[in-house]
Amino acid sequence: MLRYTVRRLLQLVLVLFVLSILLFVWLRNLPGGTVTAILGDRATPEKRAELESVLGLDQPIFVQYFKFLGRALTGDFGQSTGVAPGTDALQVFLTRFGATVELAFGAIVLALLLGIPLGYWAARRKGGVLDSGLIVVSLVGIAVPVFFLAFLLKYVFAVRMGLLPPSGRQTPNIDATRVTGLFVLDGLLTREWDASWDAVKHLILPWIALATIPFAVIFRITRASVLEVQGEDFVRTAEAKGLTTSTIRSRHILRNAMLPVITVTGLQTGALLVGAVLTETVFAYPGIGEALAVGFTKKDYPVIQVVVIASAAAFVIINTVVDLLYAVVDPRIRTR
Incomplete structure (x- = not known):
């Protein structure tokens, strides 16, 4: 029973890891993107570049993912921009x-x-x-x-x-x-x-x-x-x-x-x-x-x-x- 439990828990971790990768890549390929969602009508090229640098979106995708994963493991997913603006x-x-x-x-x-x-x-x-x-x-x-x-x-x-x-x-x-x-x-x-x-x-x-x-x-x-x-x-x-x-x-x-x-x-x-x-x-x-x-x-x-x-x-x-x-x-x- 212990071996079966351990095997199921390992599968759980693997599923969540794969899901996090798919979700991360998918969200960053949606039309508009995070920068447009935050800046809205104020999204000039200069402001977009500045915000991308602040958010780390100018870095390679795998670097962005592992930074996201590290923050997520501590419970930091960022702040809401639409459901409850400014709330964690x-x-x-x-x-x-x-x-x-x-x-x-x-x-x-x-x-x-x-x-x-x-x-x-x-x-x-x-x-x-x-x-x-x-x-x-x-x-x-x-x-x-x-x-x-x-x-x-x-x-x-x-x-x-x-x-x-x-x-x-x-x-x-x-x-x-x-x-x-x-x-x-x-x-x-x-x-x-x-x-x-x-x-x-x-x-x-x-x-x-x-x-x-x-x-x-x-x-x-x-x-x-x-x-x-x-x-x-x-x-x-x-x-x-x-x-x-x-x-x-x-x-x-x-x-x-x-x-x-x-x-x-x-x-x-x-x-x-x-x-x-x-x-x-x-x-x-x-x-x-x-x-x-x-x-x-x-x-x-x-x-x-x-x-x-x-x-x-x-x-x-x-x-x-x-x-x-x-x-x-x-x-x-x-x-x-």
């Missing part, structure tokens, strides 16, 4: 990361709470009316664009019915104590129940919009996996031995069927963390997705760099943890 780019990410964690965590929990039971239930009643209905629902969940569903939910439940807030993370004038940066958790820790509930109300619609695709994926994977496992020889052997139905379902069918579900859950969680741009933009939710969208619009390269690298790190770490959990559940993985 890493601080912009840290300020917004908690919001995206709350959004992604709630969405994946919702997807799991619905996807696994419904997938198992549909597999046990294969071919039935409700099984077919759930398959159709899952297909719709995958096919409908997230931004369209987000706009629809916002229009119906926030604008037309006024049941839930249309945007933001929490009511601006609410008296709330900040502890962890996770507003729902902060309210629970400080027993400020109104603040916690207010944060939840702001999250309900984004949770639903963001959970549709992972729910559909988890449902279909669970259903297919249960159908496959319940036809295996070891299940029939357990039935022949006279084990109770509940024991067979929990220990033999469900446990083995969960192996691919664990993998896809890790992938979906990582994807939610780095791919909530549309949902956060529609609901004006101040997470890293919205920061990334604004960063591209305003050519805020320091923020883009830290958000992409940190988000990729979170994605890779989550999937590494999932791989380790997979190895715990299925010891055969460790020898591969």
Whole structure:
């Protein structure tokens, strides 16, 4: 198990190193570039040359990269030029990361709470009316664009019915104590129940919009996996031995069927963390997705760099943890 863990951690470092190179080269080849983004209409040839010298952009690309890497390892990604001008780019990410964690965590929990039971239930009643209905629902969940569903939910439940807030993370004038940066958790820790509930109300619609695709994926994977496992020889052997139905379902069918579900859950969680741009933009939710969208619009390269690298790190770490959990559940993985 130790060797497997070390191997996965080394792969994590290699992935982040390669990503940093690709991101660095790509950003420096975008139209306009960093100098144009900073100077704007004041970009005379003299000022461009002066700023390029100050930023080190007149040096060879590999020299620029290793200087960037050295600063990045100390947490210095430069200052924001568009999302929060003058603010440290890493601080912009840290300020917004908690919001995206709350959004992604709630969405994946919702997807799991619905996807696994419904997938198992549909597999046990294969071919039935409700099984077919759930398959159709899952297909719709995958096919409908997230931004369209987000706009629809916002229009119906926030604008037309006024049941839930249309945007933001929490009511601006609410008296709330900040502890962890996770507003729902902060309210629970400080027993400020109104603040916690207010944060939840702001999250309900984004949770639903963001959970549709992972729910559909988890449902279909669970259903297919249960159908496959319940036809295996070891299940029939357990039935022949006279084990109770509940024991067979929990220990033999469900446990083995969960192996691919664990993998896809890790992938979906990582994807939610780095791919909530549309949902956060529609609901004006101040997470890293919205920061990334604004960063591209305003050519805020320091923020883009830290958000992409940190988000990729979170994605890779989550999937590494999932791989380790997979190895715990299925010891055969460790020898591969």
